[in-house]
Amino acid sequence: MDRRSTEKTNQKKKRERTSSTVLVRRRAGIAFAALALIMLANIVNLGRVQIVQNEYYSGLAKKNQMQDTEIEAARGVIYDAKKTILAESASVWLVYINPRSIADEDSYTDPATDEPASIGFREALCQRLADITGVAYEEILEKAERSSYSDLTIKRQIELEERDRIAELMSSTYEGVRRVQTRDGITEKTVKVAFKKGVGLKTDVKRYYPYSTLAANVLGFVQFRDEDYVGRSGIESYYNTVLSGTPGRIISALDGRSGTLDDEYETIFEAQQGHSLVLTIDEVIQRYLESSLTQAYINAQAKGAYGAIMNSKTGAILAMACIESYDLNDPQHLDASVYEYIAAEGEKEDTEELDENQRKSILEEFPDDVEAQAAARRRAIQSKLLLEKWRVPIVTDIYYPGSCFKPLLAAAAIEEGAVSLEDFNYSCGGAITIAGETFHCHNESGHGPQNLKQGLMNSCNPFFITVGQKLGSEKYYEYFEAYGFTEKTGIDLPDETRPAPGVNYYTQDRLGKVELASCSFGQSFQITPIQMLNAINCIASGGYLMTPYLVAQELDENGNVVAETEPTVKRQVFSRETAATVADMMEGVVISGTGKNAYVPGYRLAGKTGTSQKYNNSADKKNYIASFVCFAPADDPEISMILIIDEPVGQINGGQICTPVAAQVAEKTLEYLGVERQYNDDELAHLDENTPNLVNRSLEDAKALLEARGFEAKVIGEGDTVVRQMPGYNQTVPKGGVVVLYTEEDAERLMVKVPELTEMTLSQATKAALAAGLNIRISGNSLEKSELVSYSQSSEAGSEVEYGEVVTVYFKSNTGVDDFVD
C-alpha cells in the first residue's frame, strides 16, 4: 500500500468512524430523551399522588394507621326505693351480614359467556338466615345485594338459643359450582365457601323490665336509634345521658401488624359507665296503687285512670300509675282491636285521629294514590296512638281540677283573712248570681247555712264562689301563681306541660268577677294532675310547695352514691296554722262529707272529691273526670295522693268511684310504711280482734281464750288438744266471729261455699256471711253503717273456702258523695 492510499483509507476510516460516532451519539441522545420522558412522567405522576391526591391518601393512611375502638358503656340499672330492679341491661347478640364479602365469594365471570355468574352462595345464606331468625328472606336478600356495604345488621337482640344456631351456621360451609378457565378449556369446579365469610355475630344489649307493666309510663323504655340505644320515654328518656354514660374510645396508632405502637401515639378516652338510678317509687306501693286503680278503671269503664302518691314531707313520688299501662318489654304492641280500629280510621280522609295539617300533608304527599294515603294515615295514627300510650298523663295532660281546688281556695282565703272557720257563714240556696251570671249548686235545693268546714264537706259551689269573691281576683291570682299552677312543677319526667297563660287559665287582667266565680270551684282553668297533687301537698306539708321528684339517688357503677336528691322547697304558700285548719276541714270531708268512702279507721285521711267536665265535651256526649285528692294522717301527713278517673261511665262522681280506691291504697300504703293507726273512741268500739294462737293448747283453754276475746268456737274432732285453727293465728276477725278448732290431725276440713256478698247493706252481708259459716271483715266507712252498700268481696262468690275463713267485703256509701252539677 502506498502512502496515498493509506492516507485515503485512513481518511475513509476516520470519516466512517466519525459518522458512526455521530450515529451513536444521536441514538444515545434519543435513548436519553426517552428515559428523560419516563422520568418526567414519574415526576408528573408523583405530583398527582402527592399534591392532587394528598388529602385522599393521607386520609386513607390515617384510617389505615389509626384504630378507633369504642369502649362500651353499660347502661345503668333503675332500682325502686328498696333497690328492687325495675330495669336492667343484659348482654345479647346481633347478627349482621357482610354483603361485600358475600359478593366476593359468590360472583365470578363465567369464562364461557363472559357474563357475571353466581354460585348461589348469597341466596343460600339468606335462606338459612331467614329460617333461623324469622326475618323475611326478601328483606335479608335485599340487604345482601347492597354489595358496597360490609356490615348490615339483620336482627338485633338475639338471645342464646338463636345465637347458637347462627354460630352453628357460621361453622358450616356452602358448596357451589363455578366454571373456570384452565389449560384444558372450561371446566366446572366445586368451591367451598364458609358461611362465616358472609355472616357474623356481635354483642348487643337488651333492656329487661322484670315487672313489665309496672310503672311502665314512668319508667319508659329504650329504643335503638342512630346507632345507639336511647331512652324513648319516661325516666329512661329524662335520665338518658346519666343512664347511658359515655362510650369511651381508644384511638391508637397501629403498625402494619395491627399491633399498637408506642403509647405516645395512643389516646384513651375512658368510658364513663352509665349511672344507676334509685327511684323514690316503691314497687310495693306502686303495685297497691295500680291494682286498685285498675279495678276502678274496669268498674267505671273509663278511658283511663291515673294516680300518684307523694311523700308529703319531701315531695318524693312513691307511686305513679297510669292505667292502662303497657308492657315495657314489648312497647310497640297494640291490641288486635286497635289495629282494626287503625285500619278503619286510615280509610277515612277526615279521620279525627289526625289533625288538619297532618291530613292535608298526607293528601299532598300522595296526590292521586288513595291506597298510599290510607297507608300513610294508618302509620300516622299508629304512631300517635303509641305515643299516647307511652306518655305520662299525670304530667303531660291538663284537666279542670273541679272541686278538688276548693281546699286551696279556702286556704288562701283563710291565710288572707278574707274568711275564717269561726266567723264565716254562708247559706246556700241552690244557686248564686254573680254580675248577672247564675251558678247552680249540685244540690238544687241548697245546702242551707254552712261554715267553712261544712261548705267543704258538701262541696258547695255557691259557698266557694262567695269565698272567692271575698278573696278578690288580685289575691286569687297571687295564690294561683303561688300554688305553682303557672309553672312546671319541675318533676324529673319528660314532656311536662306548662298550662298556657290566657289559654288554659285567665291571666290576672282577664280575671273579672264572673271568671273568678267559675274559677272558685275549679272549673275554668286547666292544670296538670301533678300540679294539683303538688298544690294539695302544700296543705299536707304545712304550707310548703315542694318540687316533686322521682329519682332519689344516682349510683356509679360500683354502687357508690354520686348524687342524692335533696327535697326542695319552692316556697311557703301559707302558714302552718292555715294548713292545719284546712287539713281538719278536709278530714271532715272524709269522715262525713263527699269523701266518706275514703275513710280508713285509724288513718285519718283528709281529702277532697272532685268531678269536672272535660273540655272535649260535645253536645251529644258529656265527658267527666272524677278525681280525689287526699293526704293522711291528717294531723301529721305522710302521704299525699291524687286519683283521677278519666271519662267514667255510670257513676261519675269522684266521691263515688275514686274514694274507695283512695281508702284501699292509703290503708295498705300506710300499713306498709309502718304508720301507726290512731283510733278515736268510736272506732275503738268497732275494732276487729286478732285471733290468738290456739294450736297445741288444750281444748278447754282454747275455748276459754276465745270466749274472753268475744269469739265463738266451733270444734271439729274428738281430741283434747287443738291441732289446727281456722282462721289461723293473728288474723283480723270481727267481734263475734267464729273460730274453728280442729282436734284431730287427719280431720277432714269443713268447706263452705262463699255466698254473694255484694250489693248488700252491712247487716245483710254480715247475716249472709255468718249463715254460710264465714267471718266477714268490713272495709269502708263503718261510721255511717246505714248508707253503706257492698261493692266488692275478697273471695269470689261460689268459690269453696274453709269454714271460718275471713272474707273482706268492701262497702261504700252512695249518698252525699256527689259534688257535681250539670
Add this chain to the structure above:
Amino acid sequence: MNNASGTADGYAGMDGSAVVRLLRWLFWEEPRWILQSALGVLVWFGRLLRDPFRKKEAREAEPRERLLQSGPMNWTFFLLLIALLAIGIVMMFSASYVSAQKKEGNPWHFLVRQLIFAAIGLVAMWIVSHVRLEFLSKYNGIFYVIALVLLVIVLIHPHIIPGKEKFKRWLEVPGTDITFQPSEIAKFALILYLASALERNQRAIRTQATAIFPYVLPVMIFMVLIYFENHNSALIIVATLVLVMFFCGGAKRGWFLLLALFAVIAAIWFFSNLDRLTAITQDGDYAYKRVAVWIKLLTGAELSREDMQGDAWQSLQSLYAVGSGGLFGLGFGQSKQKHLYLPEPQNDFVFAIVCEELGFVRSALIILAFLVLVGVGIFIGMQCKNRFGQLAAIGLSFKIGLQAALNFAVVTSLIPNTGISLPLFSYGGTALVMQLVELGVILAVARDNGRRSSHALR
C-alpha cells in the same frame, strides 16, 4: 484493536458448506469469542504470575497488555453519585430502623451493613475506574462466563427466602449470610459483552440487518436462564438494555420500527382485554395478579378485601405513604407508613418513605438528580473515542437510569409492582457494590477520555 476484525462478510467467507457456515455464524462465532476472551484473561493472569521469573528480553518480546490507566477523575459524575449515595443511605436508614428493630432487634442493622458494603463498593469503584478500557474490551468474556455459571447454579441451588419459594433469584455466598442476585452480574456482563461485540462488528451492524444475529444466542441464553429464575423484572430490564445497546450500537432502524409495531399491537390487545385480565385474579399466577391489581389501582376500580390484604397491600401502602407526603413531606424521620405497614421499606419501596418524609419537591429533585447522573454518564460515553467505551458507558448509565425510573413508577403504581430496587438507595450490599463497580466503569471511560484529550493536547 479490531483483532477479531470480523464482519458479516467475514463470517460468510468462512470455509465449509453454506449450512455449516450459517450454523457457525449463528451458534459458534460469538461463543468462541467469549471463550477466547475468558481464556485470554486467564492467560494474561498466568503471565502476570510468570513474568517476574522470566528474563527481561523474553518479557519484552511478548509484552502484556497494560491493565491500569491514569486519566483524570470526572468530578461532576463522581460528586453527583456520592451525593445520591449519601442521601440514599440516610433515607434507607430512616425507612428501615423500625423494621430493623422489629425483625433484627437492632435499628442499626441495615445501616451498618449498607455502610460496610458502600465502603467496599467505593474502593472497588476507584479501582475499576483505573482499568484500561482496552483491557475490559478484550477480556470481558470472563464476566459472561462467570455470570453464566452463576445463573446455572442459581437454578440448581438457589437461596430460598421463606414465603417466596417460587423465586430462584438469590445465591448465597458459601459460609456467609450474604446473598446476591446473579442476574445483576448478568446485566453487567451482558452490557460489556455487547459493547465489545458491537465494537468488533460496528460497520456490518450499521449496514446489514442480519449482522445482529450472531449475538442472539449469547443474549437468549441469559434471558432463558433468567426466565427460569421467575424473575420478570430482571427479564424486562435485560431486554430493554439489550435493545438500547443494539440501538445505540447502530443496528438497522428497521428492527426498531418492527419492534415498535409489535409493541403497539401488544398494547392494543392488552388494553382491550383489561377487564378479562382483572378477572383472572383467582386462578392466575402471581404476575397476573399483580398486573390485575395494578389495573384496578390505575383505573380506580374497587379492590376486594382479599386484594387489599394480599397483592395490593404493598402498592396501596406505598401510595398511602407517597400520598400523605404532600408538597414538603411529614419531615425527616416522621414517616408513619414505615411502621410495618410498608413491607420491607428499606428495599424496593424506600422511595415511598422518601416521598412521605421529604415531600414532592425534594423527591422530584432526587428524580432529577438521577436523570442528571444518567445524562452525565451518557455524555461521558458520547465523548469516548472508541465504540466499546461509548456503548459501555451509555449502557451502564442507562441501566442505572432505567432501574431508577421503573422503581419510581412502581412506588406510585404507574406500573405493576415488580421487584426493582432503587440504585444507591435500596438496601442490598452486593447490589450496591455491583452498582458502584458499574459506575466505576463509567468513570474508567471518563478517565480514558481525559487521558486521550490531554494526550492530544500534548
